[in-house]
Structures are given as C-alpha cells and as structure tokens.
Amino acid sequence: MIMNKEIYDVTIIGGGPAGLFAAFYSGMREMKTKIIEYLPYLGGKVPYFYPEKVIRDIGGIVQATGEEVTEQLVEQALTFDPTVVLGEQVVDMQRMEDGNFQLVSNNGSVHYSKTVMIATGFGTLHSVKLDHPEAVYYEEKSLHYTVRKLADYYDKDVLISGGGNSAVDWALELENIAKSVTLVHRRNEFKGLESSVTRLKNSRVNIMTPYEIKTLHGTDGQVEKVTLGHLENEGEEKELQIDRLVVNHGFQINLEPITTWGLEMIDGMITVDSSMQTSVEGVFAIGDIAHYQDKLGLIAGAFNEGPIAVNHAKKIADPEDPVKHLFSTNFAAFTEEE
Ligand SMILES: Cc1cc2nc3c(=O)[nH]c(=O)nc-3n(C[C@H](O)[C@H](O)[C@H](O)COP(=O)(O)OP(=O)(O)OC[C@H]3O[C@@H](n4cnc5c(N)ncnc54)[C@H](O)[C@@H]3O)c2cc1C
Structure with a gap:
C-alpha cells in the first residue's frame, strides 16, 4: 500500500471542468490542493466524448472546441501547482479519528485531506x-x-x-x-x-x-x-x-464506490446544500454529480459551484483566515504581475 502522509487542505476527486476550475480557485485561496483523476489525462467528459465539437454556451467564449476549452481549463487549473494524480480511481473515503479524511485508490494509494471535493461527474467512464x-x-x-x-x-x-x-x-x-x-x-x-x-x-x-x-x-x-x-x-x-x-x-459508468461512502444521494447524484456541502461535513460535491433544486448540468454552472464549495472548505481547512471570498482582480499575486 502506497501511503502519502502529507495532509492536503482539499482533495478534488475528478479532473473534469468542475474539478479543474475548483483547483484553480482553491489555489488562489492558498489551499494545498490535490486532484485525483481516474483517466490518464485531465478534462473529464469534454475530451472523452467531444474533443472536436464546438461549445457555445460558456459565458465569454463565443465558440471553442472541447479540446480548446480543455487546454485552457488545464492551464488555469495548474496555475498554483496543485498535486495532480492521474490514473487512479478513488474507491474509499473514511473520516479518521483526527477529523481528516483518508482516501484510498484502486491501486492501493492512500491520500489524506482536511476536506474533500467530489467532482466525479456521473462516475468513471468506460466505452463499451x-x-x-x-x-x-x-x-x-x-x-x-x-x-x-x-x-x-x-x-x-x-x-x-x-x-x-x-x-x-x-x-x-x-x-x-x-x-x-x-x-x-x-x-x-x-x-x-x-x-x-x-x-x-x-x-x-x-x-x-x-x-x-x-x-x-x-x-x-x-x-x-x-x-x-x-x-x-x-x-x-x-x-x-x-x-x-x-x-x-455506448459507455458504462461506474459510480459504485461513491455510493458506499455514506453520502445522501438521489437518482445517482449527491445531495448538496447551498454551500455545495454534502450530508457529511467537510465533503463537498460540484459539477454533474451534485444535486440541488433546478440543477443544470452545464459546464458554466460547475464554474460557479467550485468557488462556492472552495470558500466553505477554506473555512474548515483554515478557520483563522478572515477572507470570505476573493476576486482574481484583487488577488495580490496577479495584481503584482501587472
Ligand atoms: C456529448 C456531450 C456534449 C456536451 N455538450 C455540452 C455543451 O455544449 N455545453 C455544456 O455546458 N455542457 C455540455 N455537456 C455536459 C458537460 O460535459 C458536463 O456538464 C461537464 O463535463 C461536467 O463536468 P464535471 O467535471 O462535473 O464531470 P466530468 O466532465 O464527467 O468529469 C468527471 C471526472 O471525474 C473522474 N472520476 C469519476 N469518478 C472518479 C473516481 N472515483 N476517482 C477519480 N476520478 C474519478 C472521471 O474520470 C472524469 O474525468 C455535454 C456532455 C456530453 C456527454
């Protein structure tokens, strides 16, 4: 069993659009961030299903192919050097006695985190x-x-x-x-x-x-x-x-491991409150997997859900931090560059 005893502030399970943008935002909030993705590459459903199709419903982007959107998302997600683990499916999540979470992958790797963000879409994808x-x-x-x-x-x-x-x-x-x-x-x-x-x-x-x-x-x-x-x-x-x-x-989806993590679910989605927190404190869900009233399964929606979840996860990971929210335009590291 590979043990990685470093404790992260947030571990994002799933490197699709939701997870990638959340990783950028958590980096901007100076959280020690890890992304764990099952596929050997980042981007989620977009490069998997429609790399060459044109996306037209993301604000500010008139049109771009799935591959172009993915390239930008990945570059943005890596801005603050998160740890990226590819080719691992997280199969188990447990809260430890010290309050932190232990995540176990299908290859036996173990990861530790103060908070967890589930951004798994509908689960791992396998083409028939x-x-x-x-x-x-x-x-x-x-x-x-x-x-x-x-x-x-x-x-x-x-x-x-x-x-x-x-x-x-x-x-x-x-x-x-x-x-x-x-x-x-x-x-x-x-x-x-x-x-x-x-x-x-x-x-x-x-x-x-x-x-x-x-x-x-x-x-x-x-x-x-x-x-x-x-x-x-x-x-x-x-x-x-x-x-x-x-x-x-067609393709098969494997959501099975997540259904055993003790989270409240409805129709294969994880129920969240207005802070994107699941029924387990410290565990958040964003993107296609998150369920709330009038949910829209759009990339643009995931871009809002990530920062909401990150801001609440930050309060758990670093309760002393007085900052509630941050615009990139007033983030010091960016304004110094200009
Ligand atoms: C054909 C098609 C066309 C679409 N067109 C549009 C469009 O034009 N505009 C639009 O806004 N939306 C579109 N969508 C929807 C959009 O792709 C999704 O809303 C978006 O991809 C959701 O992002 P996500 O990050 O929540 O999930 P995903 O993109 O599904 O990414 C989730 C990632 O999590 C990984 N994962 C799952 N389980 C685990 C695990 N246990 N451990 C580790 N990793 C795991 C998966 O491998 C995957 O990479 C389209 C969808 C399809 C199928």
Whole structure:
C-alpha cells in the first residue's frame, strides 16, 4: 500500500471542468490542493466524448472546441501547482479519528485531506468495447471508441458501428473529411436526434442495417477489411475495405464506490446544500454529480459551484483566515504581475 502522509487542505476527486476550475480557485485561496483523476489525462467528459465539437454556451467564449476549452481549463487549473494524480480511481473515503479524511485508490494509494471535493461527474467512464476477441489488436491504432483527431480520418474509408447519437453525429461529421463513411447498425432504426437522423438519411453516408461486424481482417494493428453479417437473412455476408473503425456502442459508468461512502444521494447524484456541502461535513460535491433544486448540468454552472464549495472548505481547512471570498482582480499575486 502506497501511503502519502502529507495532509492536503482539499482533495478534488475528478479532473473534469468542475474539478479543474475548483483547483484553480482553491489555489488562489492558498489551499494545498490535490486532484485525483481516474483517466490518464485531465478534462473529464469534454475530451472523452467531444474533443472536436464546438461549445457555445460558456459565458465569454463565443465558440471553442472541447479540446480548446480543455487546454485552457488545464492551464488555469495548474496555475498554483496543485498535486495532480492521474490514473487512479478513488474507491474509499473514511473520516479518521483526527477529523481528516483518508482516501484510498484502486491501486492501493492512500491520500489524506482536511476536506474533500467530489467532482466525479456521473462516475468513471468506460466505452463499451467491440465484443470480438481480435479487437484488442486494433484498439487505439485503427479501431477507436471516440474520434479524438478529425485529421486522422482525412481521405480514409471509415466504418462506424452503432445506432445512437454519437454514431450518427460522427458519421455526419466525418462525411466531409473521409473518403467514404459507412454506418452499420444491428437495427433498422437509429436512436439519435430526429433532425440528425434526417440529415443522415439525406447524406452521402452509406447506411447498412441490420448488419453487425462479424470478423476483422488486417495486420499490425491496421484493420483492412471487415466482414459484416446480416441479422435477418442468416448466412448473408458482405465484405468492406476500410482504414478506420469507430465503435460507438455506448459507455458504462461506474459510480459504485461513491455510493458506499455514506453520502445522501438521489437518482445517482449527491445531495448538496447551498454551500455545495454534502450530508457529511467537510465533503463537498460540484459539477454533474451534485444535486440541488433546478440543477443544470452545464459546464458554466460547475464554474460557479467550485468557488462556492472552495470558500466553505477554506473555512474548515483554515478557520483563522478572515477572507470570505476573493476576486482574481484583487488577488495580490496577479495584481503584482501587472
Ligand atoms: C456529448 C456531450 C456534449 C456536451 N455538450 C455540452 C455543451 O455544449 N455545453 C455544456 O455546458 N455542457 C455540455 N455537456 C455536459 C458537460 O460535459 C458536463 O456538464 C461537464 O463535463 C461536467 O463536468 P464535471 O467535471 O462535473 O464531470 P466530468 O466532465 O464527467 O468529469 C468527471 C471526472 O471525474 C473522474 N472520476 C469519476 N469518478 C472518479 C473516481 N472515483 N476517482 C477519480 N476520478 C474519478 C472521471 O474520470 C472524469 O474525468 C455535454 C456532455 C456530453 C456527454
């Protein structure tokens, strides 16, 4: 078991937009801050699901892609050098006799903190993998579960498997970049937004239903051909030459560990009061995981929740500090730089 006996003022579980902005603000409040993130990178759902899509509903940013917003958020979050731990899922939280919290990760690491901020979204995200033993040979080479860089698909023959919003959206997005796009789905109906499905039907995308992927053929991680099987006419098969395969079969969320931490929850979200404090004193929840009346699951909302929670966590971590709230425009370290 890896023990890290340093006690932090605040430990933020989850490095999505909520956790990242909270880390910036807690740094500005001179709190010793740690972020623990399950994924090997920061940014949460934004780089995971929609790095290349355009976000238009953050105040002051007319439009920016998910990746651009993430870059800015990460740079801002690192302003005050918080400790960042990547690739660890926090699986247990206990209050110790001295009043501090002990957090345990899935790899056995132990972290100590005066306060805890849960910014886990709906939990850890796992894409549903293509159910074929040979899929592992192609994953992250020519088989992907999300589109990270549009440029990788330029002038390629692309096959997308899936019938939900992501599959439909990527088919439409890649239509203008790839040499060809084929969308294969087990059912004849698509579950995407009606307007997107209509656009799909009027697009150049080659739609193949009801088919499923039966075999992948290729060498050295490069998929070259797939065999598709018809689901109603047994034995009917088609072969397709491809360079890229995108599998959008949905994703699984694992919120399980958090449900055992003794926090009051409703519909998979943690109930918070107006200070973003949960039912356990010293434990706060922000972003998508936090529940209160009229909650909006927007990035812009998380940007307000973080500072509210941090200001209250600061009172616990440092009860002597008379400051109640701080604007960045009157934060001494910034004004000295100007
Ligand atoms: C397709 C799509 C499009 C969207 N478009 C917009 C938009 O245009 N505008 C907008 O405002 N919002 C949009 N949203 C919603 C927005 O992405 C979320 O509101 C936002 O990401 C919430 O941020 P968060 O930090 O609370 O959670 P998340 O972004 O989910 O980040 C939580 C992080 O916590 C980590 N984590 C979870 N459990 C643990 C654990 N136990 N230990 C360690 N780490 C853990 C996860 O790995 C994840 O990285 C969209 C969402 C989707 C899915």
